[in-house]
Amino acid sequence: MNVETAASQMEALGKPKRLDIYRALIRAGKEGLSVGALQEKMAIPGSTLSHHLKTLMIADLITQERQATTLICRANYASVKQLIDYLVCECCIDSSQGNADCEINTSLTCS
Amino acid sequence: MNVETAASQMEALGKPKRLDIYRALIRAGKEGLSVGALQEKMAIPGSTLSHHLKTLMIADLITQERQATTLICRANYASVKQLIDYLVCECCIDSSQGNADCEINTSLTCS
DNA sequence: TATATATTTTGATAATTCTAGAAATATAGT
DNA sequence: ACTATATTTCTAGAATTATCAAAATATATA
Numbered sequence: 197m198n199v200e201t202a203a204s205q206m207e208a209l210g211k212p213k214r215l216d217i218y219r220a221l222i223r224a225g226k227e228g229l230s231v232g233a234l235q236e237k238m239a240i241p242g243s244t245l246s247h248h249l250k251t252l253m254i255a256d257l258i259t260q261e262r263q264a265t266t267l268i269c270r271a272n273y274a275s276v277k278q279l280i281d282y283l284v285c286e287c288c289i290d291s292s293q294g295n296a297d298c299e300i301n302t303s304l305t306c307s
Numbered sequence: 308m309n310v311e312t313a314a315s316q317m318e319a320l321g322k323p324k325r326l327d328i329y330r331a332l333i334r335a336g337k338e339g340l341s342v343g344a345l346q347e348k349m350a351i352p353g354s355t356l357s358h359h360l361k362t363l364m365i366a367d368l369i370t371q372e373r374q375a376t377t378l379i380c381r382a383n384y385a386s387v388k389q390l391i392d393y394l395v396c397e398c399c400i401d402s403s404q405g406n407a408d409c410e411i412n413t414s415l416t417c418s
Numbered sequence: 419t420a421t422a423t424a425t426t427t428t429g430a431t432a433a434t435t436c437t438a439g440a441a442a443t444a445t446a447g448t
Numbered sequence: 449a450c451t452a453t454a455t456t457t458c459t460a461g462a463a464t465t466a467t468c469a470a471a472a473t474a475t476a477t478a
Binding site: 200203204208209210211214215219222224225226227276284286290292293295298300302303306 | 320
């Protein structure tokens with residue numbers, strides 16, 4: 197993970213609508229949600245939704261799988277785990293007291 | 308935590324320079340870093356740094372404490388913990404399989 | 419009060435991004 | 449081939465954001 201990748205992922209999650217979309221996919225699990233289902237759920241125009249999904253795709257935060265004419269979107273759980281790690285895993289290492297007393301634990305695995 | 312707050316925090320972390328500044332504070336621990344120390348470390352103009360710090364402050368991601376003429380900045384560990392929780396804590400709850408098999412654990416405490 | 423240090427605010431420009439309607443594309447069924 | 453459904457791309461305007469030099473502010477010390 198590098199700072200540009202992490203920042204682009206944060207930025208992708210930095211608008212309420214996109215964050216809502218992403219969290220809907222986090223909640224949906226491995227079944228995912230189709231673009232159409234998301235559009236109904238989110239109540240936004242298809243073109244706007246499509247742009248948001250593209251942003252999340254480019255940031256590697258979601259994946260898409262075509263099933264005939266519908267496109268299934270899923271959260272990429274591995275990438276958000278890496279992002280969280282990048283954010284906090286170096287906690288306190290520059291402190292004169294070290295990080296021995298820091299408890300840092302981020303785990304996320306979905307079956 | 309609501310979606311606007313979470314999105315504004317994500318957005319604040321969504322630029323490489325601000326993410327770098329924030330991670331430097333995460334590493335610094337409770338001692339924090341002065342604005343001047345950050346400026347030297349990051350090698351950016353003071354006015355630019357000040358704007359970035361203001362953005363991080365408004366998002367409640369950092370705190371500032373004045374010590375005479377210098378201003379000590381510190382990461383707000385509690386708020387990033389809440390942000391991470393907001394992102395993933397509802398993992399898979401809408402799945403037909405439920406979230407029983409999801410392991411979600413985010414802990415971050417710094418002494 | 420005068421000076422020095424630390425930091426913020428102002429102001430202006432360039433660049434990016436959000437939004438959504440309209441048109442285009444892709445896939446499947448009749 | 450024609451139609452229907454699902455989704456994307458094109459296009460453009462409005463709004464927001466990043467950047468930094470210069471001026472202003474805040475605090476401490478001589």
